[in-house]
Amino acid sequence: MSRELAGHIEETRLAEALSERYIAYAMSTIMSRSLPDVRDGLKPVHRRLLYAMQQLRLDPTSGFKKCARVVGDVIGKFHPHGDTAVYDTLVRLAQEFAVRYPLVEGQGNFGSIDGDGAAAMRYTEARLTTVATALLDGLEDDAVDFQPTYDNQDEEPVVLPGAFPNLLANGAAGIAVGMATSIPPHNAGEICRAARHLVDNPQASTAALLDFMRGPDFPTGGIIVEDRESIENAYETGRGSFRIRARWAVEQGRFGTWIIVVTEIPYQVQKSRLIEQIAELMEQKKLPLLADVRDESTTDIRLVLEPRSKGCEPEVLMELLFRSTALESKFSLNMNVLDRDRVPSVMGLRSVLQAWLDHRHEVLVRRSTHRLAAVERRLEILDGFLAVFLNLDEVIRIIRESDEPKPALMEAFALTDIQAEAVLNMRLRSLRRLEEIEIRRERDKLMTEKDALTALLGSERRRWTRIGKELDETEKKFGEGALGKRRTDIAPPPRMVDISSAFETEREPLTVLLSREGWVRAIRGHGLDLDAQKFKEGDAPQLAAECQSVDRLILFTGGGRAFTLKAADLPRGRGFGQPVRVLADLPPDDTVIVMFPLVADGKRLLVTSGGKGMVVRESDLVAEKRTGKQVLNVREGDDAAFCIPANGTHILILGDNRRAVIFPVEQVPEMTRGMGVTLQKYAQGGVRDVRAFNLDEGLEWPVGAKLRSPADLAGWLGKRADAGKAAPMWMTRKRVDSSQPPEK
Structure with a gap:
């Protein structure tokens, strides 16, 4: 056959060949690289990275492992791409100024808000955070489907169980072919409260949901200056933008002098580049009211802006800076995601929350079904133990004398294949612990659990009640403390400030x-x-x-x-x-x-x-x-x-x-x-x-x-x-x- 095909040339129009290959490339980019899944909010590289770290047992209570080891496992087993791309992803998931709820805990130099890069992967170490374990929780309970890896040597999850609302909490950004996505981070506690409201009121409007989830919550803080109407319209359609301003305050000095101190800057603005921009505008004499800018930051941001004259108004100076520099920026909202059928679509807030809740409902059904099967198997074994409990001497005799003890046990005590196998696999030293009271206590406990699982699987109302309780637990776990506190304030659009006095x-x-x-x-x-x-x-x-x-x-x-x-x-x-x-x-x-x-x-x-x-x-x-x-x-x-x-x-x-x-x-x-x-x-x-x-x-x-x-x-x-x-x-x-x- 190969000899017949050798030298065979098939003529194809260039336009058709290019079209076919470009469509394949575009679909690969959309499905496997750029757009997140609405259910767990992850792209394939993020999902594979977290799964590989779980396989390495890098949970929050374990020790750290070198990032080079993690990256090696990811590209060797799951993600056949360059190590730089995987390491950059790992670094970003560990940066507190880039991700609202970090999924990776880093040890070593993981970069800074000034734009400094991370150290090489051979010097840094990492492990999973509690947020990441919540995303992974349930993988061992048949919560989601698995698919073969690229080399068919292993399996990887198609999607994570996603007990944490990662898509909205951490946001996403990506550019595909002909489409893009841009989702800002939000407060996890507010998301859970909005989702709980949607569970209790399935027909809730976007406006009602925004009473609980007020808007983006960026890791770098700042102030969003937008009116309620524009925010509501953005979340209703899935498209819009948010204007973010730096947080600033006036510090009074001696003899009526004052300075402006900036403590929070807009999301994804590099502090060093911002200072360079201000300095360049000062050199070009486009900031006539500003005399000097100093960076006094340590672990916290502190930019000092010194006015040229104490007679000018701070509001006028800041308005001039907002209009001219990145102290004010815009973040686009384009909730373009892959739905459960892997079809890209732009969703509004209500659709995104409902898709996540539907996924959690499916995960609950699958985990409950898996657990029910395990309980029934154990009950079957315990019934076998009870059947032979009063005849241990007969069991020992059959095992010692019979060439085929398994069929003999099944016939003597009316045992099933699984029960007989469990009896035969029991160690001799376990016989002394095989007490009827303990067996019956465990059996009663499992029967109660079985009844609860059966009732849960048989009632949709019970399942949504359980999901509501899970949302309350997630809110309590991630919506409180320093991590859960809202960092970005939302304020109405500021009044127009006349800056004509800034120019002579x-x-x-x-x-x-x-x-x-x-x-x-x-x-x-x-x-x-x-x-x-x-x-x-x-x-x-x-x-x-x-x-x-x-x-x-x-x-x-x-x-x-x-x-x-x-x-x-x-x-x-x-x-x-x-x-x-x-x-x-x-x-x-x-x-x-x-x-x-x-x-x-x-x-x-x-x-x-x-x-x-x-x-x-x-x-x-x-x-x-x-x-x-x-x-x-x-x-x-x-x-x-x-x-x-x-x-x-x-x-x-x-x-x-x-x-x-x-x-x-x-x-x-x-x-x-x-x-x-x-x-x-x-x-x-x-x-x-x-x-x-x-x-x-x-x-x-x-x-x-x-x-x-x-x-x-x-x-x-x-x-x-x-x-x-x-x-x-x-x-x-x-x-x-x-x-x-x-x-x-």
Whole structure:
């Protein structure tokens, strides 16, 4: 057969061959490397490492063994990969600053939060922690299935029994092909309380579960600054992010001086790299309020930040650092895991907890069934002992005289094969201890256990009650003391801090011009003649805003996004300026419809061309990133048409159908983001114009025209979402060109 195949060439299209091999690689990466199992929260390398350490009897009460020995067993028996990858995994499971509940107890140098690496595996030693033994508890009781190892020489568990909620407690991170996972660590005691609530209330909502499990609990502490709504939405969908800030405090010195001391930094931020980042920004003069940074850490973190002047506010200095450095970071939530059928899926909090509880239920059934079988075997043997107890002399005679004592014993005393084998295997010195009282005491105890196991296996309610008790025990064991105490606080989003005082910018009046071709520049002074300004050939002024050099400008686009520019950063001089798309990442098909200086307590009325609108605070339009902030969600075929000051008591909206309606501004909800509500109904067409004004003062329409009194406007008073009434001629005149005078 081999001679016939020698030299055989089979033609295959390159695309098909690549596709087949890439799919195989992708599946291997997803199933066997990157995604954790929802039941025990482990990837194969973690599971094999813990199992190998258990086989080496490295329990918490035993001595340590060299990590080189552990790694050798793992790669030799279970995990045919490089020793570096396995050792790196072992090291991480032992680092208290990387893992919320370490699964490995290390002895030696296992690295530091500064980013220092661990010592070589020949110098370090390790053993399992109590948390790891809880994950492994039940392997000997047929709690889970086993599968052959890669060389078919041994067996390994498909999944661990998982009495500890490892997936949520320690989190997970991994990048596969076309998908990734990112799960933050949580507090084990809170997880157990949430799971217990889910056992008692199977239909519990995510919001109810979050009353028990408040959010991530990172090993390095810190403060999560997110509102309840965003946290709930993240756990409901399985996707989101959490903003983490360092923990800091002010220490007062002599003569009114003070320093800021940082005692906790965000998760997965290297302290040494953080200090380097701060030092680099100081050298680049981007932290004008900071004079010095010192690392006074020992076993605990202590970063000292010294201000340049005692007159500045600590909150302003820290806000500047939060915006510029890793003292504030984001941790993504993407609960992409393998379910019990080994299918990857993104799960919400409730699904993850239910999957773990279902696994614990299956483990309980299998362990109880295994124990019941063992009890029944022992009872069978004890019944055999009782059968021969009063006839020991006859038993001895049969054994001495019979060539085949086993069949003879079975016939003489009506014993089963197992009972006869047990009698024959009994040592002679055990005969003196074979007392009927002791045998009956053990038999009665086992019968009681058998009845309890039978009742447990026959009642699902009893099994879930048992699981609830196990959760209480786990919470008591791992949710108390120094290990179980919550380390990360959760606080609402902080108020916006104005850091403009941190930068020494000379205050002067500016007029910012934005041309139709998208070029922006700042010109000194107010009250400029726009027609006298020079633009590129074919270009013309579109928008203008009068402001101060210390102001921030809001650019609002037809796509409903808001962008923020600092007036001091805009190009000046005699040139044409700079493309606005260089300063802000505007989408290619989006255009700026309005530009105005930020007023801290100001409000804006946002209206789409289709007649939907909402009121938003100008502070909520501020975007810290170049990519801007999506504020008004617009449907396909619709766009943002107006962004006007929401000053006044009433709103007048005029449609393309020449119908108008006036209603109180209170009927328009104030939102931070959304699609808005219907302001005026249209059979066809959309909004032509909209104004906000004080009804008592009347309305000047258009600018410079006759002032219309409240009596003139009374006929169009109505409610929001009305179709309106036919507008008068003075209201339907063509509006003045949108390149209106600068907005102040």
